[in-house]
Amino acid sequence: MNSVKNYFLSLLVVLTFFSCKEQQNDLSETAAEVAEVITDPLPSWNEGPSKSAIVAFVEKVTTQGSPSFVPEEDRIATFDNDGTLWSEQPMYFQLAFAIDRVKAMAADHPEWSDEQPFKALLEGDMEAVMEAGEAGLIKLVMASHTGMTGDEFETSVLDWIKTAKHPKTNQPYSSMVYQPMLELLDYLRDNGFATFIVSGGGIDFMRPWAEGVYGIPSHQIVGSSVKTKFDYNNGNPVLRKLPEINFVDDKEGKPVGIDQHIGKKPIFAAGNSDGDLQMLQYTASNPQGAFMLYVHHTDSEREWAYDRDSHIGRLDKGLDQAMADGWTVVDMAKEWKYIYPFDL
Amino acid sequence: MNSVKNYFLSLLVVLTFFSCKEQQNDLSETAAEVAEVITDPLPSWNEGPSKSAIVAFVEKVTTQGSPSFVPEEDRIATFDNDGTLWSEQPMYFQLAFAIDRVKAMAADHPEWSDEQPFKALLEGDMEAVMEAGEAGLIKLVMASHTGMTGDEFETSVLDWIKTAKHPKTNQPYSSMVYQPMLELLDYLRDNGFATFIVSGGGIDFMRPWAEGVYGIPSHQIVGSSVKTKFDYNNGNPVLRKLPEINFVDDKEGKPVGIDQHIGKKPIFAAGNSDGDLQMLQYTASNPQGAFMLYVHHTDSEREWAYDRDSHIGRLDKGLDQAMADGWTVVDMAKEWKYIYPFDL
Numbered sequence: 001m002n003s004v005k006n007y008f009l010s011l012l013v014v015l016t017f018f019s020c021k022e023q024q025n026d027l028s029e030t031a032a033e034v035a036e037v038i039t040d041p042l043p044s045w046n047e048g049p050s051k052s053a054i055v056a057f058v059e060k061v062t063t064q065g066s067p068s069f070v071p072e073e074d075r076i077a078t079f080d081n082d083g084t085l086w087s088e089q090p091m092y093f094q095l096a097f098a099i100d101r102v103k104a105m106a107a108d109h110p111e112w113s114d115e116q117p118f119k120a121l122l123e124g125d126m127e128a129v130m131e132a133g134e135a136g137l138i139k140l141v142m143a144s145h146t147g148m149t150g151d152e153f154e155t156s157v158l159d160w161i162k163t164a165k166h167p168k169t170n171q172p173y174s175s176m177v178y179q180p181m182l183e184l185l186d187y188l189r190d191n192g193f194a195t196f197i198v199s200g201g202g203i204d205f206m207r208p209w210a211e212g213v214y215g216i217p218s219h220q221i222v223g224s225s226v227k228t229k230f231d232y233n234n235g236n237p238v239l240r241k242l243p244e245i246n247f248v249d250d251k252e253g254k255p256v257g258i259d260q261h262i263g264k265k266p267i268f269a270a271g272n273s274d275g276d277l278q279m280l281q282y283t284a285s286n287p288q289g290a291f292m293l294y295v296h297h298t299d300s301e302r303e304w305a306y307d308r309d310s311h312i313g314r315l316d317k318g319l320d321q322a323m324a325d326g327w328t329v330v331d332m333a334k335e336w337k338y339i340y341p342f343d344l
Numbered sequence: 345m346n347s348v349k350n351y352f353l354s355l356l357v358v359l360t361f362f363s364c365k366e367q368q369n370d371l372s373e374t375a376a377e378v379a380e381v382i383t384d385p386l387p388s389w390n391e392g393p394s395k396s397a398i399v400a401f402v403e404k405v406t407t408q409g410s411p412s413f414v415p416e417e418d419r420i421a422t423f424d425n426d427g428t429l430w431s432e433q434p435m436y437f438q439l440a441f442a443i444d445r446v447k448a449m450a451a452d453h454p455e456w457s458d459e460q461p462f463k464a465l466l467e468g469d470m471e472a473v474m475e476a477g478e479a480g481l482i483k484l485v486m487a488s489h490t491g492m493t494g495d496e497f498e499t500s501v502l503d504w505i506k507t508a509k510h511p512k513t514n515q516p517y518s519s520m521v522y523q524p525m526l527e528l529l530d531y532l533r534d535n536g537f538a539t540f541i542v543s544g545g546g547i548d549f550m551r552p553w554a555e556g557v558y559g560i561p562s563h564q565i566v567g568s569s570v571k572t573k574f575d576y577n578n579g580n581p582v583l584r585k586l587p588e589i590n591f592v593d594d595k596e597g598k599p600v601g602i603d604q605h606i607g608k609k610p611i612f613a614a615g616n617s618d619g620d621l622q623m624l625q626y627t628a629s630n631p632q633g634a635f636m637l638y639v640h641h642t643d644s645e646r647e648w649a650y651d652r653d654s655h656i657g658r659l660d661k662g663l664d665q666a667m668a669d670g671w672t673v674v675d676m677a678k679e680w681k682y683i684y685p686f687d688l
Contacts, residue, residue, distance in 0.1 A: 203604070218608055219538070219564065219607060220563065228600050228604075230596040230626070259572055261563060263548075263565065282581045285581045
């Protein structure tokens, strides 16, 4: 918002308000809307380089007649989820879900007491679980995410997201979303952007709750997936989730997922790790111009601090390219007034 | 629109119009919008069972407080494309594109003069092309649709859609869309539905032109696809289209494609062939209630007449189930006042 625009908007409110008393109800609504636009759209962002750069970009691409103007149908904004829209420590929240599910399902699976990594998990030996490596984790995910219908899986996700609590904050996981990023999503949508999630996380794990939490409809959520099969189930059509990977929406997979689901190159992309680098590179190649943002986890007190050496959300090559190419790197500790909505 | 609602809408126009002269411009717009709603939203549909059923369904699910009310975020409508939104005779239009592309590319592929089905195609022997069967057709599609970047393919589609003419009507293919279905798409969107294409046709073949023709954004277009690979191409990120099938969005694939791309069960689905049957069955299983529509090609004069014995767009099992379950079957000859926009 520049000051000339604010001035005219204020003038409009005043003029409209006094011009016609019969329509006071309508006008009160208009006034409220305009007031909302005039106030800071990113109140949880401290004044600083990231906030300035975001606002300057949005004004540039939305200003009719500007050489950088981008028509509304091309204002595609893609966001990673883990570590970009919500926290991802001490483990990806979807893994916490998988572990809780396996524990809940254990009574129906006596065979797990002899099978790794289930045995270790049920005995609470998380080190041994981690020693089982990627293959072990895939076993946990498959056991908790497949062999059921899509509707059954959705119910299990909703049950968990309503009840499970994060070990550090004791808050529901869906409360551990970043307040500044919620404001950024709103700000972009208010300016005609379509906002998408493009996450390495499971598409079916995010969709049940992300629509309400982020205001992003299910068809604008892209993620990793297992194969599903259409089946009749005694005349009642269902989709069965099979224990087989369909798509991995990470690294090189992100531009592919964007192409499959969106079919347009973003003009705005946000991530926090090397897993988002290809999405940001792909976005940067948009001939209409583009904005690339990395959330840098620098806040060991209010959140977590990690980057180049982290096993979760490693940001190494991406940080180098961001600095070399002048992408926006958000210093969470310095630039975010609040982290979570419950900090407000 | 029921008459009570119309009465109140008219009253609203009159009241608003006289209440405040200063805002006449705004009010003229409001009056125009209301007038548009009051007039027939489906003018190219003759009064008949299909039109009545569509309007009754839309009123039912959009009436607040009605037991059949469906909130806006769940008003998902999916449409097949070939034979449902545009014609598909004497061959799928995408096949006409593939053939034209192979001819245009032949100079760079001397090896095709000895290789079927290319040889037959270049000699104009369409019978021999068809004898090569599905394997032959896949060869043609792969040659014309892969081995290039997504941007290059998009350009080739746009060039073709602008210049190629249909052999019967001599009209551009994108003009051979059904006027009544364009009105139906608008009508649903005006009532808060999100409209999607779910087609066996290629997702990358539809997206370049379908957004403008149908008013459906690229991320709401679902179709069959080849695999793509992210590649750097000397520092300029591109997606390369590989000669390998990624997903077939037909028959059992349609509910799977809906689940992957939309993540919600439709409450409205329209098709014209047995390839759409599973999508309609899946939609019919929506506990919120749903509307299933088949376009029946009964018009040998203005379009084409075919169903149970056709190789293209066969409608056999689907017709049986539609009749048994009371789905809406549109008799194109009787129920459509106009077929194409150029008939108006």
